Each structure stands twice: as structure tokens, then as C-alpha cells.
Amino acid sequence: MLAHSPNGLMIRKLESIFPLSDEERQVLSELPIQVTAFRPDQDIVRVGDHPFQCCLVLQGFTCVYKLTAEGKRQIVAFHVPGDIPDLQSLHLKVMDNSVATVSPCTLGFIPHETLHDICNRYPRITAAFWRETLVDASIFREWMTGIGRREAYNRMAHLLCELKVRLEAVGLVEDGTFDLPITQAELADAVGASTVHVNRVLQELRADGLIRSKGTQVSILDWAGLKAAGDFDPLYLHRRRDGNA
Numbered sequence: 001m002l003a004h005s006p007n008g009l010m011i012r013k014l015e016s017i018f019p020l021s022d023e024e025r026q027v028l029s030e031l032p033i034q035v036t037a038f039r040p041d042q043d044i045v046r047v048g049d050h051p052f053q054c055c056l057v058l059q060g061f062t063c064v065y066k067l068t069a070e071g072k073r074q075i076v077a078f079h080v081p082g083d084i085p086d087l088q089s090l091h092l093k094v095m096d097n098s099v100a101t102v103s104p105c106t107l108g109f110i111p112h113e114t115l116h117d118i119c120n121r122y123p124r125i126t127a128a129f130w131r132e133t134l135v136d137a138s139i140f141r142e143w144m145t146g147i148g149r150r151e152a153y154n155r156m157a158h159l160l161c162e163l164k165v166r167l168e169a170v171g172l173v174e175d176g177t178f179d180l181p182i183t184q185a186e187l188a189d190a191v192g193a194s195t196v197h198v199n200r201v202l203q204e205l206r207a208d209g210l211i212r213s214k215g216t217q218v219s220i221l222d223w224a225g226l227k228a229a230g231d232f233d234p235l236y237l238h239r240r241r242d243g244n245a
Contacts, residue, residue: 006033006058006108009170013082016169016239017135018128027118027125033108044086044099044107051089053109057081060105061181064097065189075190077139078102078163078182082170087133090115103181131238138236147192150231155191156201158230160211164220165234176220180213205229 007029014020020028033056038044044062045051055062057079064077064085076097079085085099090112119126139162146155160180167178184202188195205211210226212219220226 006035006056007031009058009082010056010084010108012170014128014132018131019240020128021124024122024125024128027122031110031114031118033110035106035108038101038105038107040101040103040105042101044101045089045095046098047095049095050093051086051095051112053111054084054086054089054115055099056108056110057083057085058106058108061102062099062105062107063102063186063190064099066097073189074192075186076143077136078190080163080166080170081172083166084129084132087129087136090119090129102183102186135238138238142236143190152191152193152197153201153204154230155193156187156198156230157205157210157226158232159187159191160205160218160220161227161230161232161234162237165237165239169239176223177217179216180218181216 010031011020011025011028014028015025035058038060044055047066058081060081062079062083062085063075064079065073065075067073077085079099086095089095115129119129142158142162146158150158163180164173164176164178167173172178182190184198185195188198191198193201202211202213205226206213208225208229210220210222210229212221226232
């Protein structure tokens with residue numbers, strides 16, 4: 001059972017980066033959303049597809065990935081509940097990346113035609129969606145910096161910091177603990193390391209007293225220490241502070 005209504009989750013996420021009026025919230029709350037369950041490791045859209053709808057993550061995690069000619073996968077983003085991982089398909093008619101489920105997922109699908117209609121009628125909603133795509137681009141830049149210039153230990157610490165902040169925005173962190181349904185192989189594809197190296201790095205983070213993990217649950221034990229280890233500054237996530245965007 002969903003902790004939040006599909007529309008309410010989308011509104012909560014957008015309001016973490018953009019101030020919405022009562023009228024705009026009402027319009028978004030009335031958007032028709034078709035809810036569908038997906039298995040883990042299932043493509044939602046693939047490179048070359050011409051989608052006619054956008055997907056909203058309601059439960060679980062998804063990833064954006066690219067494949068090399070040899071079939072090696074690079075995950076370039078994780079998306080959490082409240083995110084719309086293929087929002088760019090509103091204007092880029094051919095997908096240049098693939099989006100897949102990481103865990104069992106519940107997704108909501110919104111037709112492009114419907115989104116175009118409310119964007120034409122409500123310019124500030126257009127601005128909210130535009131800001132959402134700009135934040136995604138900012139995250140891509142940060143990940144590129146990490147893969148190019150940070151060691152695996154620091155990249156992993158940074159990723160855990162990022163996911164905590166993003167999950168907090170939709171109320172999915174409690175006392176520093178959150179669900180992380182991502183395998184070590186998937187983490188390896190995201191941080192550009194081997195699965196063996198990822199396992200070693202996670203052990204080091206636990207040994208240093210920064211995190212605790214049990215199953216898919218991760219607890220941040222030393223937030224300041226984890227931020228320092230990851231060279232993490234949440235500026236690039238562009239969250240609203242004190243009511244300001």
C-alpha cells in the first residue's frame with residue numbers, strides 16, 4: 001500500500017524544489033495517473049524508444065543507464081519515490097538512455113498530452129518541471145565529478161549522503177535510517193568500481209562508524225563524518241530553504 005497518494009507524492013517532491021500555489025497543487029492533484037507494478041531489473045523505456053507518457057516513481061528505486069558497445073553498463077542516476085526519471089521525454093522525442101527498475105517498483109504513468117496541456121495553461125507548473133530537469137542535470141554533473149576525481153570510498157559516501165537528502169524530501173528517512181534496495185553490483189555500476197571493491201568500501205564505511213546496514217536498511221551513524229568522507233555539499237540538489245527556491 002502506498003504511503004502517499006501518487007499525486008500527493010509528486011506534489012511533495014516538486015515543492016521540495018519549487019513553491020507551488022494552492023491552485024497549482026489542486027491542478028496537479030487532479031492529474032490522471034495510471035499505476036502499474038514492475039519487477040526488479042525491468043526496463044521501463046529503452047534507448048531509441050518514442051515514449052508517449054512519463055513515469056513517476058511511487059515505490060522502489062529506478063536507475064538511468066547507458067550501455068557500451070561491449071555491453072558494459074554505466075548507471076548515471078538513481079531515482080527515488082517522487083521522481084519523474086524520464087521527464088525530458090516531454091521534449092526529446094527519442095530516448096537517448098534507458099530507465100529500468102532496480103527493485104520491485106510501483107510506477108505511475110502520465111500521458112505527455114496531459115502534461116503538455118497543463119504546462120500550456122499553467123506556466124509556473126512548466127517552471128517547476130523545468131527546474132526538476134535542471135536538478136537532474138546538476139546531479140549528473142556531480143556524479144561525473146565524483147567518477148572522475150574521487151576515490152571509490154569517497155564516491156560511495158557521497159552517494160549515500162545524496163540518497164539520504166533526496167529521500168528526506170519525500171519523508172522516507174526516519175532517524176537517519178532509510179531503505180536502500182540496491183545491490184552491490186548496481187552500486188558498482190553507479191560508482192565505477194568492481195563489485196568486490198564496493199563490498200570492501202562498504203565494510204570500511206561501517207568499520208569507520210559512519211553507517212550501519214542490515215538487509216536493505218541503511219542507518220547513518222555519523223552524518224558530519226559521512227559528509228566529510230564524501231566531500232558532500234547538498235547545494236547541487238537545489239532544495240528549498242526557509243520557503244525559498
